[in-house]
Amino acid sequence: MVFGWLIRFLITVVLLRLAWKFLAGLAQGATTRPQVPPTKAVSLVRDPACGTYIDRSRAITLRHKGETHHFCSEDCRTGFQQGQRATAKGA
Numbered sequence: 775m776v777f778g779w780l781i782r783f784l785i786t787v788v789l790l791r792l793a794w795k796f797l798a799g800l801a802q803g804a805t806t807r808p809q810v811p812p813t814k815a816v817s818l819v820r821d822p823a824c825g826t827y828i829d830r831s832r833a834i835t836l837r838h839k840g841e842t843h844h845f846c847s848e849d850c851r852t853g854f855q856q857g858q859r860a861t862a863k864g865a
């Protein structure tokens with residue numbers, strides 16, 4: 775019966791070591807990850823009218839209720855403005 779206890783103890787030790795390695799890997803991944811992204815330094819913004827993502831520097835902007843909206847084209851901007859007016863009227 776002593777061996778049974780010993781084997782259980784060894785299994786527990788191995789499992790604890792595996793769990794520790796796993797958690798350490800997670801912590802390392804969480805800390806090192808934010809340093810990777812700056813390879814693609816283009817900030818994308820979403821066009822609320824058609825839903826496409828566009829380069830912020832090339833987007834057509836509209837200030838609305840203190841918020842800046844970004845659009846891919848004039849059509850989307852006017853469409854959005856008309857939509858805002860329609861919802862304002864409806865409410």
Ligand SMILES: [Zn+2]
Nearest residue numbers: 821824846850
């Ligand atoms: Zn658009």
